[in-house]
Amino acid sequence: MIPAAFDYIRPASLDEACHVLRDADASGNDVKVIAGGQSLLPLLRLRLAYPAALVDLGRLPGLRGVEDRGDHVFIGALTTHDEVLRSPAVREHVPLVALATATVADPAVRHRGTFGGSLAHADPAGDLPAVAVALDCVFIARSAEGEREIPAAEFFADYLETTLRPGEVLIGVRVPKLGAGWGFHYEKFTRTAQAWAIVGVAAAVRTEDGSIAEARIGLTNMGSTPLRARAAEEALRGLSTAHGDSGVTIPGRVHDPVRDACGQAAEGASPPSDLHARPDYRAHLARVLTYRAVRAAGS
Amino acid sequence: MPRITVTVDGITYEEEVEPRLLLVHLLRDRLGKTGTPIGCDTGNCGACTVMLDGRSAKSCSVLAVQADECDVVTIEGLGRNGGLHPMQRAFHSEHALQCGYCTPGMIMAAIDLLRDTPDPSDEAIREGLEGNLCRCTGYSNIVRAVRRGAREMSGETPATTPGPASATTSGPASGEEVRTS
Ligand SMILES: Cc1cc2nc3c(=O)[nH]c(=O)nc-3n(C[C@H](O)[C@H](O)[C@H](O)COP(=O)(O)OP(=O)(O)OC[C@H]3O[C@@H](n4cnc5c(N)ncnc54)[C@H](O)[C@@H]3O)c2cc1C
Numbered sequence: 163m164i165p166a167a168f169d170y171i172r173p174a175s176l177d178e179a180c181h182v183l184r185d186a187d188a189s190g191n192d193v194k195v196i197a198g199g200q201s202l203l204p205l206l207r208l209r210l211a212y213p214a215a216l217v218d219l220g221r222l223p224g225l226r227g228v229e230d231r232g233d234h235v236f237i238g239a240l241t242t243h244d245e246v247l248r249s250p251a252v253r254e255h256v257p258l259v260a261l262a263t264a265t266v267a268d269p270a271v272r273h274r275g276t277f278g279g280s281l282a283h284a285d286p287a288g289d290l291p292a293v294a295v296a297l298d299c300v301f302i303a304r305s306a307e308g309e310r311e312i313p314a315a316e317f318f319a320d321y322l323e324t325t326l327r328p329g330e331v332l333i334g335v336r337v338p339k340l341g342a343g344w345g346f347h348y349e350k351f352t353r354t355a356q357a358w359a360i361v362g363v364a365a366a367v368r369t370e371d372g373s374i375a376e377a378r379i380g381l382t383n384m385g386s387t388p389l390r391a392r393a394a395e396e397a398l399r400g401l402s403t404a405h406g407d408s409g410v411t412i413p414g415r416v417h418d419p420v421r422d423a424c425g426q427a428a429e430g431a432s433p434p435s436d437l438h439a440r441p442d443y444r445a446h447l448a449r450v451l452t453y454r455a456v457r458a459a460g461s
Numbered sequence: 462m463p464r465i466t467v468t469v470d471g472i473t474y475e476e477e478v479e480p481r482l483l484l485v486h487l488l489r490d491r492l493g494k495t496g497t498p499i500g501c502d503t504g505n506c507g508a509c510t511v512m513l514d515g516r517s518a519k520s521c522s523v524l525a526v527q528a529d530e531c532d533v534v535t536i537e538g539l540g541r542n543g544g545l546h547p548m549q550r551a552f553h554s555e556h557a558l559q560c561g562y563c564t565p566g567m568i569m570a571a572i573d574l575l576r577d578t579p580d581p582s583d584e585a586i587r588e589g590l591e592g593n594l595c596r597c598t599g600y601s602n603i604v605r606a607v608r609r610g611a612r613e614m615s616g617e618t619p620a621t622t623p624g625p626a627s628a629t630t631s632g633p634a635s636g637e638e639v640r641t642s
């Protein structure tokens with residue numbers, strides 16, 4: 163379908179973008195920013211959204227690129243998925259971001275879709291929000307009033323809703339480097355290629371002398387926002403990683419306590435029901451995939 | 462209305478466009494580049510794939526205004542001197558199409574894949590084409606065609622029945638058939 167008509171504004175600077183957004187908000191105009199357009203344009207074409215104007219951030223200087231800043235990696239909001247995947251700093255210091263990004267959509271969409279757009283879109287089925295909560299990323303928002311930091315735990319408000327205020331633009335995200343001893347894995351369950359996660363699990367695990375010292379687990383598509391599997395994280399602490407099992411009970415063989423701990427992965431979650439899966443099946447997936455992700459990350 | 466300058470298949474156009482005009486509609490309805498089809502409303506099928514500044518993009522998911530000052534190559538701009546591009550020839554000789562609706566997008570995605578992976582495995586080809594749906598072929602011949610196209614583009618001459626126009630009119634296969642900005 164052809165989108166409903168809208169005005170198009172291409173600001174020359176971030177300041178100008180912020181002022182345009184502030185004035186639009188003040189006059190009650192429904193203005194949306196567009197980054198890569200890979201989520202927004204399908205919505206416009208299906209006429210599920212019909213903003214009065216689009217503010218195109220696509221060519222703003224300074225919002226694109228990855229920087230190694232010592233204790234964290236800063237990823238500019240307008241950095242495309244493809245650029246994230248090619249970044250040596252991402253691959254070396256925050257590999258979980260690369261592992262999840264590689265599963266996003268397909269190459270053509272990754273050439274245009276952006277890191278910041280994926281997060282600001284706040285689709286709980288998106289792969290990057292779970293990574294952001296697992297790693298406790300910090301979101302940097304800018305408005306005409308100035309800059310503000312938003313911890314990942316406070317950024318995702320509800321289905322497709324963030325705590326960005328009207329007039330605010332996400333300019334980038336600080337992704338903490340976790341340092342030595344940490345392993346990472348993103349486990350995504352889909353039925354077909356180029357599909358959204360039915361459930362996904364982002365795991366970061368620190369092992370010390372053969373046992374789990376710390377685990378961070380982010381869940382994709384297990385609620386209206388990305389979630390941390392806190393109960394499982396707690397239960398995993400201190401467990402030995404020596405007893406990997408296949409899930410089949412074999413008499414005389416030691417059962418893996420890590421599997422039991424991952425059994426708590428869906429605790430507190432209210433997974434959605436849709437044509438792909440019912441909530442109870444999603445809860446089952448979360449437990450199984452968390453085990454796989456933790457084993458892969460902590461070995 | 463915004464005024465844009467865009468180069469398509471080597472020719473530069475200046476156009477006045479409504480902001481809501483999609484790049485694919487600019488290509489098809491204004492510039493007559495109907496070689497690029499539209500298969501969906503959601504960015505899923507990949508039929509509309511073109512090269513935008515040298516990398517694959519779904520032209521149904523780009524506004525024409527976003528393509529201002531960009532270089533676009535469509536399926537119609539691949540061949541040289543009236544002949545087919547080696548990847549087009551490979552699709553022809555491996556019977557990689559039935560209705561042909563997905564083919565322009567498949568070929569663009571395949572050429573994009575080869576820029577990073579000039580000699581892809583079957584698995585890499587399937588991954589590289591994951592954004593392109595074919596409802597006819599079952600993909601096996603497409604994978605074979607991309608492998609053949611890759612060999613041809615790297616300069617190897619495979620034993621093949623040439624495509625209709627290739628024997629007489631096309632130049633030697635070259636790895637850099639797609640123009641970038
Ligand atoms: C076929 C297909 C398959 C896909 N599969 C997956 C998948 O498996 N996993 C996945 O995670 N994603 C998937 N996606 C979505 C993809 O990751 C998009 O790139 C991403 O969701 C949006 O990024 P964008 O830059 O294109 O944002 P846009 O579409 O430009 O914007 C999306 C939303 O975010 C807002 N926004 C964008 N940037 C900013 C900013 N800097 N500040 C404030 N607000 C902003 C916009 O106003 C809009 O509401 C898929 C998309 C397609 C088309």
Ligand code: FES
Nearest residue numbers: 500501506507521
């Ligand atoms: S028509 Fe563009 S992806 Fe289907």
Ligand code: FES
Nearest residue numbers: 559561595596597
């Ligand atoms: S040949 Fe018919 S859709 Fe691919």
